[in-house]
Amino acid sequence: MSVSPAVSSPHASLPEKGWYKRNEIAITPxxxxxxxxxxxxxxxxxxIGQSFWISFHQWDGLGEKTWIGTANYERLLGWGDQNMDRKFETSFWNNLRWLVLYLLAIPAGLFIALFLNQTVRGIRFYKSMFFFPFVISQVVxxxxxxxFYLPNDGLFDIITGWVGIDVKGGVLGNPNTATYGIIAAGLWPQTAYCMILYLTGLNAVDPEQVEAARLDGAKGHKMLWYVILPQLKPATFIAFVVTIIGALRSFDLISVMTNGGPFGSTRVLSFFMFEESLSEFGFRMGYGAAIAVVLFFLMLGFIGYFLYSMYRDEKGAH
Amino acid sequence: MFPKPLEKSSRTWQISYQLLLPFALILWLLPLLAVANFSIKPEADFVNGNYWGLPSSFEAFSNYGRVFFDSNMPRYLLNSLFITIPTVIGAVALSCMAGFALGIYKFKSNLPIFFIFIAGNFVPFQILMVPVRDLTISMNLYDTKTGLVLFHIAFQTGFCTLFMRNFIRALPFPLIEAARVEGISEWRIFLYVVLPLMKPALAALAVLIFTFIWNDYFWAVVLTQGPDAQPVTAGITEFNSQFRAAYHLMSAGSIVAALPPVVMFFLMQKHFIAGLTLGAVK
Structure with missing residues (x-):
C-alpha cells in the first residue's frame, strides 16, 4: 500500500502543522x-433550574432552606382543601387583562403607521416624534x-368632568379603574413600537402588487386586508412577540404608578412575585419562586410557539 | 405604495392631512408636553391649582438647577452611565464572537445553542430574580455597579447574539472562503474580514442596548439599594420622596432622567430603528 508522493507532498511539507491547526475549523466556533x-x-x-428547586422550599433568603415539597404550590393554586391565594387570583386575572388589552397596540400601531406612510415634507420628523414615547423609560x-390621572387636578379628571363622569378617588385610586389606567399608560410606548415595525414593513411592500391590485379595482380596507396585510406578516409576527412578552413582563409601570394598590387591585404575577420575595412583609423566597415558576409556564406556551415559528423559518432558509 | 400617495388624492384631503399631522402629533405627545410645562413652572402655580395652564413665570433655571445641585441626581446619572457603558461594550463584544461562531460554522449543536440564546430572551425576569440576587450577594457584589453590569451583559447576550448571528448570516460567505483559501487563520478572518463588515450591526446594537439598560428598573431595584450604585431609574423614586408633591422638581428630575436615551435615539435614529425592526421585513 504505497501512497503516491506527488499527492502527499503538500501535506508532508508542513510537518510542523500542529493539532490546533489541523482542527482549527472545528475548534474555533x-x-x-x-x-x-x-x-x-x-x-x-x-x-431557571434553581428557581424550580427553591420553589419546593421555605426560605427567607438568608438561613437554611427547608424542604416543604409542593406546599407552596398548594397554597398558591388552592390544591386540596385550601382556597386559591386571593392575591394570586387577582394577579392572574390582571395578567389576562394586560395580555388582551395590550394587544390593542398592534392595530393602533398599524393605524398610525398607515396615517404616516406618506411622502410629504417633514414626515421624517413626524415619524420620529411619534416613535418618541418608546425611548423614554417606563418609570418616567x-x-x-x-x-395625568391625579384626582381633581389631573387633566384626565378635568376632561371627564366636562362630560359629567367622575371617577371616585381618581383613576388610580379606584380599584375598578386602576389597572385599566396603567394599561393605557403602557399602550402609549407599545403602540409607538408597533408603529415603527409597521412603517418598516410598509416600506418594503411590493409596489407592483399594489398597482396590480389597484387596476383590479381593489381599494380601501379590501386592499389592506387582502394585499397589504399578508405582506406585513413578518412585522405582525414581531409585533405579537414583543407585545405579548411586554404584557407579561409589566412591572415598572405598576410599581411606579400604584405599587400594586389600591387594595392590591393592580397586582400582576410579576409584581406579586417581587412583593412576596422582597417586600417589607418579609422575604418569602420559596413562595416567590413558586409564583415565578407559574408565570414561567404561562409564558412557556407563547415562547414555545414563537420558537417553533422561528425554527420553521430557519429550516426553510436552508 | 399604500395608502394612496397624497399627491394623487383630492385637494381637500391634502390640505386636511397637512393640518391633521401637527394636531395629531400634539395630541400624541400631550403627556410629554405637560411634563415639560410642569418643569418650567414656579411652585406657586401648583399651590394655586394652575396645573395644566401656561406657567405664570419661567422658572426652568431654578428648577433644573435644584435637580442638579440640590439632590443626588448627578450621582444617579453617573451611576447609570457607569452601568450602561460597560454593559454595552461587554454584551456587544460577547455577542459578536458568539454570532460569528453561530453564523459562519456548521456543527451539530449550532441550531440548538442558537435557540437556547433566543429562548433565554423571552424568559420572565422573575424566574431569574431570586437565584441571581443570591448569586450576586454571594459574590459580594450586591449593591455594586459591577453586579448589575455582569448580569446585564449575560442577559442581553441572548438578544444580541440573535441579532449578530442573523446579520453575519446575511454576509457574503464566499468572502470567508476566499480568505480561508489564502490561508488566513480563523480569528484573523473574524478580526479583519467579518468585524469591519459588522459596523452597522454594532452601531444598531449599541444604541439599543444603551436604551434598554438605561431604562431598566426591575434589576436596579433587585440588585442595588442606595445612591452608591443605583441608576437613575431607581434613584428617581428616592428623588421623588425627597421632593414629595413638588411637581415642578419631580418633572424636571424625570426629564433629566429620561434624556440620555432620547439624545442617543435622535443622534443615531437610523441605526436604532434598523435594530428594532430587525426581522420585520423578509
Whole structure:
C-alpha cells in the first residue's frame, strides 16, 4: 500500500502543522462561543433550574432552606382543601387583562403607521416624534401618567368632568379603574413600537402588487386586508412577540404608578412575585419562586410557539 | 405604495392631512408636553391649582438647577452611565464572537445553542430574580455597579447574539472562503474580514442596548439599594420622596432622567430603528 508522493507532498511539507491547526475549523466556533455561553449559563440557564428547586422550599433568603415539597404550590393554586391565594387570583386575572388589552397596540400601531406612510415634507420628523414615547423609560412614563390621572387636578379628571363622569378617588385610586389606567399608560410606548415595525414593513411592500391590485379595482380596507396585510406578516409576527412578552413582563409601570394598590387591585404575577420575595412583609423566597415558576409556564406556551415559528423559518432558509 | 400617495388624492384631503399631522402629533405627545410645562413652572402655580395652564413665570433655571445641585441626581446619572457603558461594550463584544461562531460554522449543536440564546430572551425576569440576587450577594457584589453590569451583559447576550448571528448570516460567505483559501487563520478572518463588515450591526446594537439598560428598573431595584450604585431609574423614586408633591422638581428630575436615551435615539435614529425592526421585513 504505497501512497503516491506527488499527492502527499503538500501535506508532508508542513510537518510542523500542529493539532490546533489541523482542527482549527472545528475548534474555533467553540472558542468564540465560550465567553457568551459561560455568562449565559451562569446568569440565565442555571438560575431557571434553581428557581424550580427553591420553589419546593421555605426560605427567607438568608438561613437554611427547608424542604416543604409542593406546599407552596398548594397554597398558591388552592390544591386540596385550601382556597386559591386571593392575591394570586387577582394577579392572574390582571395578567389576562394586560395580555388582551395590550394587544390593542398592534392595530393602533398599524393605524398610525398607515396615517404616516406618506411622502410629504417633514414626515421624517413626524415619524420620529411619534416613535418618541418608546425611548423614554417606563418609570418616567408611569410618573407622567400618574400626574395625568391625579384626582381633581389631573387633566384626565378635568376632561371627564366636562362630560359629567367622575371617577371616585381618581383613576388610580379606584380599584375598578386602576389597572385599566396603567394599561393605557403602557399602550402609549407599545403602540409607538408597533408603529415603527409597521412603517418598516410598509416600506418594503411590493409596489407592483399594489398597482396590480389597484387596476383590479381593489381599494380601501379590501386592499389592506387582502394585499397589504399578508405582506406585513413578518412585522405582525414581531409585533405579537414583543407585545405579548411586554404584557407579561409589566412591572415598572405598576410599581411606579400604584405599587400594586389600591387594595392590591393592580397586582400582576410579576409584581406579586417581587412583593412576596422582597417586600417589607418579609422575604418569602420559596413562595416567590413558586409564583415565578407559574408565570414561567404561562409564558412557556407563547415562547414555545414563537420558537417553533422561528425554527420553521430557519429550516426553510436552508 | 399604500395608502394612496397624497399627491394623487383630492385637494381637500391634502390640505386636511397637512393640518391633521401637527394636531395629531400634539395630541400624541400631550403627556410629554405637560411634563415639560410642569418643569418650567414656579411652585406657586401648583399651590394655586394652575396645573395644566401656561406657567405664570419661567422658572426652568431654578428648577433644573435644584435637580442638579440640590439632590443626588448627578450621582444617579453617573451611576447609570457607569452601568450602561460597560454593559454595552461587554454584551456587544460577547455577542459578536458568539454570532460569528453561530453564523459562519456548521456543527451539530449550532441550531440548538442558537435557540437556547433566543429562548433565554423571552424568559420572565422573575424566574431569574431570586437565584441571581443570591448569586450576586454571594459574590459580594450586591449593591455594586459591577453586579448589575455582569448580569446585564449575560442577559442581553441572548438578544444580541440573535441579532449578530442573523446579520453575519446575511454576509457574503464566499468572502470567508476566499480568505480561508489564502490561508488566513480563523480569528484573523473574524478580526479583519467579518468585524469591519459588522459596523452597522454594532452601531444598531449599541444604541439599543444603551436604551434598554438605561431604562431598566426591575434589576436596579433587585440588585442595588442606595445612591452608591443605583441608576437613575431607581434613584428617581428616592428623588421623588425627597421632593414629595413638588411637581415642578419631580418633572424636571424625570426629564433629566429620561434624556440620555432620547439624545442617543435622535443622534443615531437610523441605526436604532434598523435594530428594532430587525426581522420585520423578509
Amino acid at each position: 467553540w472558542l468564540f462561543l465560550m465567553p457568551a455561553m459561560i455568562f449565559f449559563t451562569i446568569y440565565v440557564i442555571i438560575p 412614563v408611569g410618573l407622567v401618567f400618574g400626574w
